[in-house]
Amino acid sequence: MTCRVSFPVSGDCVGMATWSLRAARRSKDQYLTTNEEVTMPLRWFATCAGSVPILFCLVIVATGKAPAEAPPTVTTADVEKMMTSLSNWGRWGKDDELGTLNLITPKKRKQAAALVRSGVSISMAHDAVKVKMDDSTAFEHEVTLGANSGDVGGAGDRYAVQYHGFTHTHIDALCHIFYKGRMYNGFSSDLVKRTGVGKLSINRVKNGIFTRAILMDMPALFGVRFLSGKQAIYPKHLEAWEKRAGIKVQPGDALLIHTGRWTRRNVEGAWKIMQDSAGLHASCLPWLKKRDVALIGSDLALDVMPSGIKKFELPVHCVVIVSMGMCILDVLDFRAIARECRQRKRWEFLLTVSPLAVEGGTGSPVNPIGTF
Incomplete structure (x- = not known):
């Protein structure tokens, strides 16, 4: 038996009730319909045993006894501290230019290759606009x-x-962003010239990326077609998805964050992206470092926008690239692979990414491929 479901972000009935009440006030266009709805087994909805706890949740909504949990806050000073506390500078040597891609070891590649069982491959690139x-x-x-x-x-x-x-699927090299005159591993931003960048260029990734990817399907978690504008994704959401999917992010993994950006654009049309977009909150940064993520990507620009943090429009971008030394995949299109994952009830697969071999480049258009 299947049903259309709205997943709460917490495992208790109070969280379920609170979330459902908020959800009921949103535009119906955001919710699951036609080919992009999340059709899940009924057991996914039964976070509490049987139907009685669900009715109990509805009673809680009616009586208003479900206090909302305050989201974590991050200040400018916090981000500045993270630039140091989460740093990977020197971790792989003072001359390192690969950053967290060092975490994708030969052993990790073999494990990723073993994920290929059916041989089905799906592109995560949006067609050239x-x-x-x-x-x-x-x-x-x-x-x-x-x-x-x-x-x-x-x-x-x-x-x-x-x-x-915000339009073309691409990868950011580690020379794409610098902070206070320094790039990842302490390299000077003076190395950035009109003719190319002297260190950390995309050509360091010439041999490609081959690792396990985990798709974190946030629309499926929230029970919507797409996340609404300014919806921040917090560490609790990342962990809630791990629990739902029965999978845990491991060192060397690529983490892919699906917000439903392209579906939202089809439904709502254009919007001011820097002022109204879903994405990761800066409080996720220590979580990414703790899990030793090798590569991260999303269907927009990774960060929730606006960030709400002075001096840092894109704090996740800044800390991930400059401090952690992690390349970013931007503007992916997860619609096809999300459907495949939902049908298979499997959110891990082999990821391959091959950037253009451009010495001195700050990134590259890419066509990331997921293979099951």
Whole structure:
């Protein structure tokens, strides 16, 4: 038996009731419909035994006795401290340019390869957007026709793209962000030239990324099609998803955060991304360091926006890249792989990522592939 469900972010009945009351006030368009609904076994909803506790939860809603848990707060001073307390500078040597990708060992790659059982592969790249969208420039594509030689002809292409931003699927290299004149591992931002960056370039990732990925399906956790604007994802949500999915993030894993950004855009149209977007709260940063995540990605820009932290528009981006030395996959499209994961009831798979081999580059367009 299956049903449409709304998952609470906590395992107790009080949390379930509180969440359901808030959810009822949201736009119906946000909730599960058609091909993108989360159809789960009824047992996923039964966090308490039987139907009596669920009725009890409804009574709690009616009486108003479900105090909301205060979310964690992070200040500018806290983020500044994290730049030091969560640092991986020197962990793999003073000349290291790989950062947390060092955590993807040969043993880890073998374990990831063993996840391939059915041989089904799914892209997590959004198709190139050839019009200006969400404050990002269009992907330029010009086809050129070659001269015919008898019956044989041909065609070529010219591509041009400013991929950093909110529209094109890409990876951020460790030279993409610096703080107080320093990049990851203490390298000076003076190494950044118009002709290329002298250290930490995307070409350090030329051999590709091959590891286990875990998709954290936040719309499925919250029981919605997409997360609403400014919805912050806290450590408790990451741990709630681990519990629901029966999986734990391990050292060397790639962590992929699905917020439903592309579904939201289809439903609501364009919005001011920097002012109204779901994503990770800065309080997740110590959690990422503790779990030794090797790579992180999302379907937008990772951070909740606005961050609410002065001086740091994207605090997660800043600490993850500069302090931890972790590359970021931005603007992925998880719709297809989320459907596959839901059907299989499996949220781990082999991830492969191959950036362009550009010496001095600050990142690269990519086509991340998940294989089951």
